Amino acid sequence: MISNIPALHFLIVGSLMFFIGVYGFLTRKNIIAMLLSAELMINAVAFNFAILNRYVFPVHLEGYFFSLFIIAVAAADAAVAIAIIINIYRNFDTIEVEEVDDMKY
Amino acid sequence: MSWDQLLFMRHEIILIILMLVMIIANLLTKDENKEKLIHLASILFFANLIAGFLPARYGSAFGSMFVANQSGIMMKNILNIATFIVILQSGEWLKKEIENKPRIADFFILILASLIGMFFMISSGHFLMLFIGLELATIPVAALAAFEQGKRKSAEAGVKLILLSTFSAAIMLFGLGMIYGSTGSMYFNEVLTNFNGSALGMLGFVFFFSGLAFKISIVPFHLWTADVYEGAPVNVTSYLSVVSKAAALYILMVVFYTVFINISASWTEILYIVSILTMTLGNLFAIRQKNIKRFMAFSSIAQAGFILLGIIGGAGMGMTVVMYFILIYVFSNLAVFGIATSVYRHSGKEKIRDLDGFYQTNPRLSLIMMLALFSLAGIPPVAGFFGKFFLFTAAASKGYFWLVLIAVLNATIYLYYYLMVVKAMFINQSDEAIDTIQSDFPMRLSLALCAIALIAIGFIGPLYEWINNVATAF
Numbered sequence: 001m002i003s004n005i006p007a008l009h010f011l012i013v014g015s016l017m018f019f020i021g022v023y024g025f026l027t028r029k030n031i032i033a034m035l036l037s038a039e040l041m042i043n044a045v046a047f048n049f050a051i052l053n054r055y056v057f058p059v060h061l062e063g064y065f066f067s068l069f070i071i072a073v074a075a076a077d078a079a080v081a082i083a084i085i086i087n088i089y090r091n092f093d094t095i096e097v098e099e100v101d102d103m104k105y
Numbered sequence: 106m107s108w109d110q111l112l113f114m115r116h117e118i119i120l121i122i123l124m125l126v127m128i129i130a131n132l133l134t135k136d137e138n139k140e141k142l143i144h145l146a147s148i149l150f151f152a153n154l155i156a157g158f159l160p161a162r163y164g165s166a167f168g169s170m171f172v173a174n175q176s177g178i179m180m181k182n183i184l185n186i187a188t189f190i191v192i193l194q195s196g197e198w199l200k201k202e203i204e205n206k207p208r209i210a211d212f213f214i215l216i217l218a219s220l221i222g223m224f225f226m227i228s229s230g231h232f233l234m235l236f237i238g239l240e241l242a243t244i245p246v247a248a249l250a251a252f253e254q255g256k257r258k259s260a261e262a263g264v265k266l267i268l269l270s271t272f273s274a275a276i277m278l279f280g281l282g283m284i285y286g287s288t289g290s291m292y293f294n295e296v297l298t299n300f301n302g303s304a305l306g307m308l309g310f311v312f313f314f315s316g317l318a319f320k321i322s323i324v325p326f327h328l329w330t331a332d333v334y335e336g337a338p339v340n341v342t343s344y345l346s347v348v349s350k351a352a353a354l355y356i357l358m359v360v361f362y363t364v365f366i367n368i369s370a371s372w373t374e375i376l377y378i379v380s381i382l383t384m385t386l387g388n389l390f391a392i393r394q395k396n397i398k399r400f401m402a403f404s405s406i407a408q409a410g411f412i413l414l415g416i417i418g419g420a421g422m423g424m425t426v427v428m429y430f431i432l433i434y435v436f437s438n439l440a441v442f443g444i445a446t447s448v449y450r451h452s453g454k455e456k457i458r459d460l461d462g463f464y465q466t467n468p469r470l471s472l473i474m475m476l477a478l479f480s481l482a483g484i485p486p487v488a489g490f491f492g493k494f495f496l497f498t499a500a501a502s503k504g505y506f507w508l509v510l511i512a513v514l515n516a517t518i519y520l521y522y523y524l525m526v527v528k529a530m531f532i533n534q535s536d537e538a539i540d541t542i543q544s545d546f547p548m549r550l551s552l553a554l555c556a557i558a559l560i561a562i563g564f565i566g567p568l569y570e571w572i573n574n575v576a577t578a579f
C-alpha cells in the first residue's frame with residue numbers, strides 16, 4: 001500500500017522534479033520548453049507541500065490548500081506566458097531564445 | 106466575520122470596485138471615445154488616493170491571514186501616490202500611439218490589478234497570501250511590459266519578465282515548502298514561534314530570500330532588470346521600477362522583522378554582503394550605459410542596495426528610514442521617468458547623449474530633471490540627501506562602519522554618473538538639441554508634484570517624525 005512508502009521517498013521525487021525543472025529551464029533553447037520546465041518546478045513544489053501535509057502535519061490542511069492555490073496561480077502564469085510567447089512569434093517569427101536577443105548587456 | 110472586518114480591506118475593495126468600473130466603462134465606450142477613459146481613470150484614481158488618507162481601522166481579518174496595520178496603510182498610500190503619478194504621465198503615450206487606442210482601458214485595468222496584488226501582499230499575515238499577492242502583482246506587469254504589440258523589444262521584455270518571474274516564484278515556493286516542513290504552519294506568527302533555525306528551515310529561508318530578491322532585482326538576481334526596463338514602454342518601466350520594487354522591498358522588510366527576527370544575526374550577514382554587491386555592481390554597470398532607461402535600471406539596482414543598508418538598521422529605526430527613503434525615491438525616480446517619457450514621445454530619442462543642449466530648449470524640464478538627479482545622488486538641499494543621510498545613520502548606529510564607508514565610496518561613483526547627465530543637459534552644446542516640448546496638463550501636473558515634493562519633503566520635520574511614530578508602533 002501507499003502508506004508503506006516513507007515520506008522521504010516522496011520528498012526525493014519532489015526535489016528531483018524541481019531540479020530537473022531548473023536544469024531544463026537553464027538548458028532549453030525553446031521558450032515553450034523553458035515555460036514547461038518552470039511549470040515542472042512549480043508542480044514539484046505543490047507536490048512537496050501535499051506530501052509534507054500528508055506525512056508530517058496531518059492535523060491541518062494548510063499544505064493541501066497551498067498546493068491548490070499554487071496550481072491555480074501556475075495556470076494563470078502559463079496563460080499569460082503563452083499569450084506573450086504568441087506575441088513573440090508574431091514579432092520574431094521564431095520562439096528560439098537565442099534569436100530573441102534584440103537587447104543584450 | 107462581519108462587515109467591520111471587511112472594512113479593514115478598504116483600500117483593496119475600493120481598487121477592486123475601480124477596476125470593475127473600468128471594465129464596464131470599457132464595454133460601454135465606442136472605439137473613437139476611448140480617450141475619455143484616461144480622464145475617467147485619472148479622476149477615479151484621484152478619488153481613491155484621497156479616500157486612502159481617510160482615518161483607517163486596524164486589525165486582522167480571515168483568521169489573521171489579512172492584517173491591516175498602520176505602517177502597511179501608510180505604504181499603501183505611498184504606492185497610491187506613485188501610481189497616480191504614473192497614470193498622469195501615461196495619458197500622452199496612450200493617446201499618441203494609434204495601436205494603443207482600442208486598448209486604453211486595458212492599461213488601467215492591468216495597472217489596477219497589479220496594485221491590488223501589491224496591497225494584499227503588503228497586508229499579508231500568511232505566506233499563502235504573500236505568494237498570491239506577489240503573483241497578482243507580477244503577472245499583469247508582464248502583460249504590461251509586452252503592451253506594445255508591434256514592437257520587438259516590448260515583446261522580448263514581456264517574455265523575459267514572465268519566464269523569470271515564474272522561475273523565481275518556483276524558487277520562492279520551494280523555500281516556503283521547506284519552511285513549512287520545519288515549522289508546520291505558514292502563518293507569520295506561528296512560523297515566528299516555531300522557527301528554530303534548523304538546517305531545513307535555514308535552507309528554506311535562503312530559497313525564499315532568493316525568490317524575493319528576483320523581484321527587487323538584488324545582485325546576483327538582477328540580470329533581467331536592464332533588459333525588461335529597456336524594452337518595456339517607459340511608463341511601465343517607471344511603474345516597475347518604483348511601485349513594484351517599493352512593495353517588494355516593504356514586504357521583505359516586514360518578513361525579516363516579524364517572521365525571521367529570531368535569526369536576525371544570519372540575515373544581517375546575508376544583507377551585508379548582498380547590499381555591498383548590489384550597490385557596487387549596480388553603480389559600475391550604470392557608468393557605461395548609453396540608453397537612459399538602462400541607465401535608470403542600473404541606478405535603481407544601486408538604490409535598492411542602499412535600501413538594504415537601511416533594513417540592516419533593525420526594526421524601528423530601520424523601518425522608518427526605509428519608508429522615508431522609499432517616499433523620496435518614488436518622487437525622484439518618477440520625475441526622471443516623466444521627463445524621459447516626454448522626451449521619447451516628442452522626439453523618439455532615449456540616449457543620454459541626445460540630451461545635449463536640453464537646457465537651451467527646455468529650461469524648466471531640465472531644472473526638474475536636475476532636481477531629481479540631485480535627489481537620487483543625495484546632494485544636500487534636495488530631499489534625497491536626507492533619505493541617504495538617515496539610511497547611513499541607521500546602519501552606523503548598529504556599528505556597521507565599514508559598510509557605511511563602502512556605501513559612501515559608492516555615493517561618489519554615482520555622483521559621477523548622475524552628474525554626467527546633468528552635464529549633458531546644461532554644459533554640452535549640440536546643434537540637434539531636442540525641440541521645445543509642449544507637455545499636456547497631466548504631465549505638467551505630475552512633474553510639478555514631483556518637483557514640489559523633492560524640495561519640500563526634506564524640510565518638513567513632522568513628516569519624518571510621523572513616519573517614525575508609525576514605524577515604531579509596528
